[in-house]
Amino acid sequence: MAVAEGACGGKAEMVSKNKNRMNRLAAAMAATALMSVAVPAATAQAATVVPRIDLRVLVVDDGGSSVAAITAELRDTGVPYTRVDLGSGSRPVINAAFLSDTVDGRPRAKFQGVVLPNENPFGAGSAESAALTAYETAYGIRQVDAYTWAHPEVGLEYTDNGGYSGTLDGTQAAVTTAGKAGPFGYLGGQVTFEDNSPLIPESYGFIAKPRTGYTSYLDAPVGSGRASLVGEYAHDGRSELVVTFGYNQYQQQFRLLARGIVDWLTQGVHLGQERNYFAVHVDDVFAPDARWDKALNCTPGDYACAGGEGKESTIRMSAADAQYAVQWQQSKNFKLDMLFNAGAGEEWKTENGGTDALTAQLIADRAQFRWMNHTYTHLFLGCVQDVTTVPWSCTKNAQGAVNWMSRADISAQIRDNNNWAASKGITTDRSEIVTGEHSGLKTLPQQTVDNPNLSGAFADNGIKWAGSDSSREPGQRAVGAALTVPRYPMNVYYNTGTNAEMADEYNWIYTSRAQGGSGACEDNPATSTCLAAPLDAGTGYLDYIVPTEARTALRHVLNNDPRPHYVHQSNLAEDRTLYPVLNQVLDTYRALYAPSAPIVNQSMKDSGVELGRRAAWDAALAANKVTAYRIGKDVTVKAPSGVAAPVTAPVGTKKQLLLGTADFGTAYAGTRSAWTSPEPLQSAVTLKLA
Structure with missing residues (x-):
């Protein structure tokens, strides 16, 4: 059982009436300071020259979990x-020169959106706050207040006037009509904390x-x-997205809203x-899988x-079971x-009278599934194992060198499985x-490197994508000319066939x-x-186990994570x-998402x-x-x-071709949005916004 990632997102103390009065006074002081700040010189030109707005976000970070969550969303989506680290003594000063300048005679806004810890992390009357306000007003830049309390300076009543402050665990929030028509239209409606x-x-x-x-x-x-938890406050020619609850990057309520926060901040581009x-x-x-023994608390057949x-x-x-799998998929x-070991199936058939109803059924329904090579007989393709030791170790020859499975034997395991599939009409x-x-891939601690014969066998068979275990290697890496695709192991054990066996093995692993x-x-204790x-x-x-595992898998789904999950035929x-x-x-x-945001159920190759x-x-x-900017309705990237760029834009956006335009991306x-590159004879991607 993984350590819970849903730790406390942050607390705020109850606000007294005296403090409310102090904040009203601070707001008045900030407004007075703003009136005395000169607008950057570039702003005067903005009335006649359309400014350039760079496609980059400014994040002002106070070290809190809410800003960290939005930063993770930006990073993970590209x-x-x-x-800017507020706690750093060497951080840059946020002033007009930091925020804007002029490029090729055109005023430039260096940031298309601003993320702040709250509505004013610089303090009342701050010159930095005034500069940021002037910048946002001049260039139409939006601001996200990552987490703040309810008060009039963010467009809200105090909570003692028909509101609430406190723990939100289990709160059944909902997207409003304006939210569905605006940045959160991809959600089904309910957002449960x-x-x-x-x-x-x-x-x-x-x-x-x-x-x-x-x-x-x-x-x-x-x-x-x-009453409100998230909303847009439009005032003084500016727009702020006000969030009045704490969160971290793993919590479901943030994951549901993260896409909309970024789309709102960037105005959809x-x-x-x-x-x-x-x-x-x-x-x-x-192939058959070995079964857990409740009395021995281990799996007979395992060394x-x-x-x-x-x-x-x-x-x-x-x-x-095969018939049910087809029915379930359709429903x-x-x-x-289906990752198959044809040779293991042939061995089973030989040992059981020469017939196999399972194989016959799966072949008959072959078009209902995606199929992938899992090697012919599921041999261990790494070093030659010595299973007389616990844990096993790699055997060595007389010269002390590791004994490896040969390139020819590895290649045969790949080739024979593919040939069997082709003979049965399985694509x-x-x-x-x-x-x-x-x-074949490195297996720590016993096998610290890949089998040196693995990459050659992959090349012999045209392998470009090799599944790996993300619990061991979460990142993609090269194996010769191939690349790995990390897969998430699901906590539904390979050696159990019944609910009771699952609970028994789970108890053995996760009880004292x-x-x-x-x-x-x-x-x-650090990992479980x-x-x-x-x-x-x-x-x-x-x-217990089903909701726990479903919650973990759903977290991956909501995290823009293309890594596949794996289980076993058992x-x-x-x-x-x-x-x-x-x-x-x-x-x-x-239930959480609208039909416009379906689950992407893609092949391992596409994930790679x-x-x-x-x-x-x-x-x-x-x-x-990377250089990317927007001038009016034109976007240049x-x-x-050789590097494709991921770009998101509103419906109706066109991509400039050498001659004419075409609809950009997929809905x-x-x-x-799409990964996109310049067309032939072009040096940049050019998009035309609707």
Whole structure:
């Protein structure tokens, strides 16, 4: 069980009437200071010359979790930003010269949006605050107040006037009509605040009534009415997005709103793009998986299961399980990836009378699934293992060198599986592979490097994409000419076929020794926490494990993360333990989001391409080799040759071709977006906004 990521997003103390009066006075002082500040020289030209606005966001960071969450959203979606650390003595001064200048005779706004910890982190009467206000007014730049309290200076009544301040755990908030018509139209409507533990306050905030100039986008019930949690405050020629609750980057309420916050801030035009991805790989199809033994607390057949000899038992799908998988896919409009070991299936058939109803059914329904090579017989493709030691180790030859599986043997495992699939009419992408147990790739601590024969065998078979385990290697890397695609392991165990077996093994792993468990959670408190008491064998899986695992998977889905998840064929057999988890993920997602933002269920290759593009883009941003700006309705993006740029723009945007224009990007969540590059004979991407 992973440590809960939904830690407290932040607290604010109750505000006294005396403090309210002090803030009114501070606001008046700030207004007086603003009137005495000269507008930058470039502003005078702005009336006749359309300014250039660079596609970059200014983030003023006070070290709080709310600013960190928005910064993570910018970073993870590919939006360039400049961070100013308020706590640094060497930080730049935010003045007119920092914010704007002139390029080629045209006034330039260096930032298209501003993220602040609150409405005025510089203090009342500050010259920096005045400069920022003048800048936003002159260039029409929007500002996000990442987390502030409810008061008139942000367009809200104090909470003692029909509002609320306090813990928000479990609050059922909702997107307003204005929010649906505006930045949060991609949501289904409900935004429920996380409440993962009754013992830990997870979010604190203010629910308040709007005043003149304030438009609520997210509200919640207060007494017999409703009041705002997020809204736009338009005043003095400026617009602020006011957020009156604390959060961190992992909490579901922020994940749901993050896209809309960035779209509002950038007025729908920015570098970077976001999708909600979910793909599920079913490993070991055609092969049996070993079964957990409740008495031994291990898996007979595993080298580390003392006393398991002669007690081996296996779990394998039936033809009825295969039929159910097809029916389930159709009912959920979701496709599973079947990662198959044909040779293991042939061995099973030989050992069981020469017939196999499962294989026959899956071949008959082959067009219903995506298929991927998982090697012919699921051999370990790394070093030759010595399983007489615990943990296993790599054997060595007389000269002390590691014994490796040969290139020819690895290549045969890949080739023979592909050839079997072709003979049965099963379509595969031969550029993809997931080796058994991700073997051949380095496996710490025993095997510290890849099998040196692996990349050659990949080249022999045209492999470009190799699945890896994200719990070991979360990043993409090269294996010869191939690239890895990290996969998330789902906490639905390969060696269990029933709900009761799942609960039993879970209890062994996640309960203390005093509670009858392994105590592994006590030994590694940084990575897992112990259950307070063992789960009930009859109800623990559905009541506890399923919602826990579904919540973890959904967090990945909502985090613009293209890494696929993986389970095993045993999870589709017997009690079919996987489906309750997938049902909860898919049903929850589709209740949270509007049809305009569907789950992207893509192939491993497509996920690999996405990860590779992101790496190249991030490197170009880090090297300051990207130039992007908007002049009126024209958007220009320049990136290094060979680097595609992620761009998001409003519906109706056109891309300039050599001759004429074409619709830009693909529709998602109410905008258009794509990875894009200059057309032939062009040096930059040029977009025409509607």
